[in-house]
Each structure stands twice: as structure tokens, then as C-alpha cells.
Amino acid sequence: MVGTNTAFDSAVIRRDFPLLAKEIDGKPLVYLDSANTSQKPNIVIDTMAKFMRESYAPINRSAYTLAANATELFENARNAVAKFINSNNSREIIFTKNATEALNLIVNSWGRANLQRGDVVLLTHMEHHANIVPWQMLQQERGIELRWVPLTSDFQLDLSSLESLLTGVKVFSFTSMSNVLGTINPVEKLCAAAHAAGALAIVDACQSVPHAPTDVQAWGADFAMFSSHKMCGPSGLGVLWGREEILQAMPPYLGGGNMISEVRLDGFTCAELPAKFEAGTPAIAEVVGLGAAVEYLSSVGMANIRQHEIATSSYVLEMLTSRFGDDITIHGPRNPELRGATFSFAFRGIHPHDLSQVLDQSNVCVRAGHHCAKPLMKIIGANATARASFYLYNTTADADALADALDSASDIF
């Protein structure tokens, strides 16, 4: 149940994650790279292993009991995902290999069918490559125009000219939360603005679905996508959600088994949703594992997780500033309510790569680099940043360990 568990304690939750119990050279692991990919709780690992040991079978295709049961477990997981984001029905849930594929699916199917030379797609300066490159590929093929919502100096989307930017736009595709800055965008407002301009609203929800309650209907979005591996679920799986009537009208994406109704030498017809967009054998055990992840997150309570991350953000921002003052530059909003617990920063001029290497000596895992957002990096004037991202299992002790390790980095450089 979302939000009913009030006894939220990240130190207790941490015990559900076997890898976080790991000690290296006697020190605990301080995993601060969950914006990249999250660790997996026992329940997900065990559900997958148990499924492969006891219930593995083809789905959709075979009639025997083992296969019928596997199909049921698979579809139950789809239903759980649909409920988790408040989708209207589970036909709107399409399983892909990752969120990147989901974006490519939209561009290749909906985009190719609906966008012509000169049509405008609006993106933002804070997009992940997954929400840039597929559109650039369509641009090369079709000559569509890409337009960009810029940033304000406090790392928000600059919405002052949104209305004029949206003029003549066919699609507005934007992230619900920046994976670099931590900025949370006003999704409902952006969807409404898109629709007012006659544009489709696509929400790259990779960074918000794992961290806060999601209601795609309340958002008023047309499409949204996210990755299993960032939300305690298995790798090799992503989710595309789309409004049924739009998915219905779209041409197929990949061709092959499962997505067809009829195949003859001279042509084929498509299956119904969601099979239409799920060609070939799907990620059977992974979907079942994602079902367990969604149940796990729901039992913890997504509202609790969001509260925990607001508290974490407050702590991290205050602590780092009080310990390091001007020696640390955090590229992102200061208000914990307006951001997730993902912090990109520069520290005493030490190159992020070197920083992450030195932090690693204290088992502090942070990512260094461009975070798949090179245009944004250029805009914030950095070639690379270090990024510490917190999740439900991270405690204030993790934040302190980060700061201690930063201190030790100065000794070397």
C-alpha cells in the first residue's frame, strides 16, 4: 500500500539488500549510484530464482499447465506495474528491454507515422541521451526540427517562453526529473501546456517512478517510460506506458512472433495490444521479478520513499555546505522539495574521475562523467561531474561517509 507504512527506516530497509551488507577491507559499501542502476532486494532475487527453479515455461504460446501458470505469473506482474503507475488498464503496459528502447519505439513507430519534414519536436536542455539521440536519428531521416526548453540559473526549466516554444510543436518530450541536476519538473503543468498547443506529451519517467508515487492519468501524459533496473527490479527490462487509443493507432515496431495475428507469404496483420509491440520471447523471469520489485516498493510505500529522499536531500545539502563551503559546487536546486536526492558536484577542482577513484578507496561508489547528458554538461559548463545519488536504502551515515571520503581526496590532489 502506498504511503501507509509510517515506520520508515532506511537502516532497516538496507538489510533487504544483500549487496549493501558487503564489506570490503572491513568497511561497508556506500552505494551512491542508484540514479544509474539500483541494487536488488532479496525478494526480487529470490522471486526470479524460484521462478526459474519451479515455474519457468514459455508464455502465451503453449497450453499445458506449466505454461499457463507461467503466463499467469507474467500477466499478474503486468497488472501490478499497471496499478503501480495508475494506468487505466494493463494493455497500456508494453515491456521493452530498457527505457531507451521505449523511447526508440515511440520515435520509430509513432514518430515515423506522424512526423514529416519541418514538424517540430520540443525537448529540454536537461534530457538524457535516450530522449535526444532517437529524435536526432529521425531528424537525419526526416528533417524534423528539434527545439529546446532552456534552463534558468537555478537549474529549473525556464518556462517563461514555453507557450511560444510550443507553437506548432507536434511532440513535447521531457524528463520528469533530471538524472544530473536532480531537478523535478512540473509534469502535470508541462503535459497540460503540450496539450493546449496540440502536442503529444511524452514523459521520460526513469528518475521519478523509482522514487515517488506515479499517476500517469493525473499527469495527463500520452506516453511515459521507465527502467526496471533503476527501481529495484532486474536488468534487461523497461516499461513503455501509452494511452490505449494512441497505441492502437500506431504501426508495429519490431516484427516477429507474438506481435502478429496472421502471417502469409504476402503479408501480415498485427495482434492486439500489448502483444502488438512485444515481438519475440519476452523477458519472462525479469517481468516476474519486476512484479516482485513493484510489490516491494509498494509495501515500503512510495510516499514514504519520497519523504525519505526529501529528508536525505535536506541533510546532504546542509551537511556538504557546512563542511565544505565554497569548496563544493552542487549543480542543482537548493530546495529539497523541488529535487530528488541526486547530486552532481564539483569539488576543489579535482577531476570527477579522480574524485570517484579516490572515493572508491573508502568504498564510496559515485559516478563520474557526463551521465549520458552531454548537451546539459556543456550548458552547465562542465565536461564531467561527480554524482552521488541516494535511494531508499541510503542513510545519513552514507552521506557522512561521502563527506569523509571527500576530505581524504584533498590529501592526494
Added chain:
Amino acid sequence: MVGTNTAFDSAVIRRDFPLLAKEIDGKPLVYLDSANTSQKPNIVIDTMAKFMRESYAPINRSAYTLAANATELFENARNAVAKFINSNNSREIIFTKNATEALNLIVNSWGRANLQRGDVVLLTHMEHHANIVPWQMLQQERGIELRWVPLTSDFQLDLSSLESLLTGVKVFSFTSMSNVLGTINPVEKLCAAAHAAGALAIVDACQSVPHAPTDVQAWGADFAMFSSHKMCGPSGLGVLWGREEILQAMPPYLGGGNMISEVRLDGFTCAELPAKFEAGTPAIAEVVGLGAAVEYLSSVGMANIRQHEIATSSYVLEMLTSRFGDDITIHGPRNPELRGATFSFAFRGIHPHDLSQVLDQSNVCVRAGHHCAKPLMKIIGANATARASFYLYNTTADADALADALDSASDIF
């Protein structure tokens, strides 16, 4: 080592597969649907669980030790797969979500870049939908022409007019083994014929890689693809192998993170192989699991598996014919050397769906339907067949159980 283990005993191997130990209502599970998807040995399930418990981390992106180690495990698995099929190097191994995606990748990237209206693609009448529908989609888009190699009356490819069929052909794409008939095709000969005609040779190797030694270089193929889930590996993962210089020259397929070298607001450049074709976060734990599967299969010995399946085919063909005579019709070659241990059949006029349902009462799992090969079904004059497919863990006792269950089916209909 391939082929060194001479003490091959499927009854012993069976114990490596936890699900096959399962008894339902006191009867063992007779799993005869491995052409659809295979069961998983303990080593694969345990490797994945252990990886998620102890080593899970992002790959390619982060510099800390945990991530570096995960990257190494991931790339070791890629190397193992490369070696397993005798690829020239591991840059030629592209991970996809399944074999279907691999075929779509070729059609969307190579096909769109190289095929124009009127260009001819040669397929065969025994292809899986995965090797038909993507080409039909390109046909709709581009007006390419599809041509088909027909069958002989004994379920082989009719190669009598191959040379003329190949005239003017740009691509010849064919299965190494039919998933319906069991027919094994002369891959080397077909690749050579394709090349002699100036055509590319694409081998759908889904049904042979799990069952026999594979040497893509000896084949002389340009592309081959197969699925992890059919070869004791995890679901959610496929492999595309392609000759490096062809992959090099191909435009990108999906856009996003990992596949880029540079991204600016006005465009992007691609990464090197294999990253170029692996956009987004890959199936990390699944690739590691496939590495374990490949090691497992190699330790059993692919040549041993092939020998076992020839022996199984001999047994099944003789036993079924002697027990049921004309009451059973097997759609496939009679010579065990020319086929895999996959048998599609009709039995006493009982509809396959009903048959599989009744067999299920004896825990005998066979698939009923069109097996994602509707054009072939029409050609062999069946709407559907029942299909029993054997693998390394199936014993003659499984074959006997099938026959006993068939007997009981007659009591009902």
C-alpha cells in the same frame, strides 16, 4: 571443452535442472518444449542470483571497483559467447533482447541503408515469423521484393533452382534448423551460394546454436542470431553476431546512452563496436547468466549434445512408428542425421490443442499451434501441429511417456 566428455548421460544431466525434478500429482515432469524455450540449470540460476547479491553494479559507466568488476564479468561473458560460436573477436557480439530483435536490427539498420525498391530478399518456406515479418515491414516501407525457397516432399529445402532464385538477390536469410520440421539446413553450402550470387548470408541460428557445435567462420555467414533462453540461459537476452566490417559500416539502430561517442544539440556521433548497437542499460545479470550457460554447455560438450539428439531422434522415430504406425504423421525428415530432435506431428485426427491438453494430464508438455511459422503450416497443409522437442536433459523415458500419454488421448476422442 567441446566434445571431450564422452560419459554423456541425459539422466544425470537432468539433475542439473531443478524444474525437471518437479513432480505433479506424483508424476515427473516430461518437458518436451525446449524448441520454444529451455529449462535452466542450477549453475545459471545460481550465477545470476550470486551476481545480484554480491556484484551487481552498472557496467561501462562508472569507475569504482564494484562497477569495474561487474564490467569485467559482463565482458567475460561476451568473450565466452564469442568463443562459443568461434567469432573472430568479441566486438562482433551484440547483445539484444531476443533473436527477434537481432533480426529487426539487421533489417532496420543494414536493410534500410542498403535495400531499395525492387531489391530482392530471398527467404525460405520454413522460416519463423521473426525472419519473415521484419522483411515484410521493410517491403511495405520500401517496396523490396521477397522471394522464397520452396520445400521438397521430404521436408528439405528444394535447392534445385537455388541458383536462379538467387539471381539479383541482395540478401539470403534462412534458418539453420526448422523449429517445426526439425530439418537441418546445409548452412555452409547456402552461405557459399549466397556469396557466389553477391548476396549477404544471414543465418537464423536459434534452433541450432543450443543443440550443436557452431562455427560462424566455417559457415562463412555474414550475420547469425540466437536466443539465450533456448540454450539454458536467461530470458530477456539474444545475440547478434555479425562480421566486423559489415557492422562497422552499418548506421546505428537504437539511439541513446552507451551507443554514442559525442552528443550535441545539433547531432551525435556513434561509439565503437559493440557499444554502437547496444543503446541504454543492457541486460547485465542476464549476460552474466548466459556466460554461465555457455560454460555449462561447453563442459557437457556441444558435440555430445548433438550425438545425444541424433540418438534421441532415432529412438523417437522408431518407437512412435512402431507403436502407432499410420496413426501418427510426423512432419519432418526421417533421417536422424539430417534433423534435430524436434517433432511436429498429427495424431489420429485429434486437434493439436486437444492433444496437448490431454498430454498435460500426464505432465507431458508439448506445444500445439503454428509455432510462429504460419506460412510453413499452410504449405504442409496443417492449421496447427503438436510439437515435441527434446534437449540434452530429455531421456528415452520422456519419449516413452509421450507415447503412453498419446495412447490415453485416444480414449477421450
Added chain:
Amino acid sequence: MPGIEDLYREIILDHYRTPRNRGELPPPAVSCEGNNPLCGDDICIYLDVADGVVRDVKFSGQGCSISQSSTSMMTVAVKGKTVAEVQAFVRRFKHMMTLTEGDDEVDQSINLGDIEALQGVVKFPVRIKCATLGWNTLLEALKETQN
């Protein structure tokens, strides 16, 4: 595991062995094809509707015992009914197969007769598509008569 006898009731096997209303109807009867993408079965329904009443209905195609017998029983049941009656009848049947979500629109008083024998199919979810194939195709055909 549910017993096979729940599935293959005698009345079902009887309609399978001796299908009623098998055949075709020439135009102006409408005809409509349906298929089950999972198993490859196909069915064609021929429907003759005049003055809002189903005058005649026939079917052709190939399929398993469940799809064939279900369609056969369906043709017997709907012949002579008004279009509205047929629609309510199909809703009642699909509700038995637990396919209609809300049951507000289902008239529980409708007696399915022999067709109740198909209730056992519900225990074998993969076969529900077989049982409903002919019925869904009938709905399509009904729509065409209204064009």
C-alpha cells in the same frame, strides 16, 4: 490440476463430433472471419439477419474441440433470436467465461442451456480464447449486418 473431464463434457464432444450448422451461406448473408493467433485456428461465421432477427447462421473453418463445439452450440442458440437478444446472450456467455469486467450489463436471468457445459473451460485459461472465438466472430458479423 483440474481434471480433464471438466473440460471435455459429453455434450461438448457430441457437438465436436457432430457439429450443427456447419456450412456456408451465400450473399446477401454476411460472412466474417476470426482467428486465434495462439493456435492458428480460424473460423468463418455466415449470418443472415432480416428485420432485426437472425434468420440463419452457419460456420466453417478449423479448430479444436472447444472452439468447434462452442461455435456449434452458439449457432443453435442464436438462430431465431433478435439482434438485441443475441447481443445480450453473447454478453451472458462471455461473462460466464469471466471475460466481461463489469456485470452491470449482464442479464443473469438468461439461460445458456447446454452451453453451461463450457463453464469448465474457465479452469483452463488458455482455452478461453478457443471457447470464445466463434462468439467474438459472431459479434463482428453482427456489426457488419448493421453497416
Added chain:
Amino acid sequence: MPGIEDLYREIILDHYRTPRNRGELPPPAVSCEGNNPLCGDDICIYLDVADGVVRDVKFSGQGCSISQSSTSMMTVAVKGKTVAEVQAFVRRFKHMMTLTEGDDEVDQSINLGDIEALQGVVKFPVRIKCATLGWNTLLEALKETQN
């Protein structure tokens, strides 16, 4: 875990803090850009080759201590060498970084001098790309001088 001191030797930090040959060369010197897609680092190598000899070499760009110091040391080492000598030298370096597969072509007698300090990078595989970025870019630049 290998110790951080294997990575950050004093000579490396020295070249990082005080890079040699930083700057640009005007045409006709060729210039060539390289980047490390993993971390976003980029480097530009300026190369002046005349009569088969590297007359001058400079570099610009941003990067971590390893890529910057490695490039700095490389520029010092190659200046004045013939093109063939440079190529052999780069092969020798990449072999130390365990990147050249066969070692037939590697002249083991070449003395890398200070650059040996980078050997510790091998224990940190993710950083090998940092250490070789400047060197690979140099090879590209050399190719351009030959066009």
C-alpha cells in the same frame, strides 16, 4: 583492492599539476581531437611533422589526472623522434597497458622512462582508456600528416 598509490605516483601528479607542452600549434601543424565517451574527457593534439620527424607537439583539452599526465609525458617523449620511432614507441606503451594483442611487433627494448609510472593504471581497467586517450589521438594525428 589495489592501492591508490599505485595509480597516483608522484611523477604522474607532477605532470598533472604542471603539464608540459600544453597549448596549440597553428597550421600547417595538423590537429586532431579525441574523446573518451565514458567520462566526457576530450583532448586535442597538435602535431608538426617535417621530413619524417616530429618537430613539435602540443595538446589542449580537459581531462583527469591520468589522461592529462599521460598526454603530457607522451609529448615530452615523442618530440624529436622520427615517425617510425613514434609508432614503435606508442606500440610499446599500449603493450604496457595490455592493449596490443600480439606482442610480435612490440620492441621490448624501447625504454619508456618516466612513462613506466603509468603501469599502475593497468590495475584499474576503467582508467586505461584515460591513459591511452592522448596516445590514440596522436596516432590519428600522425595518420593525418601522412595524407
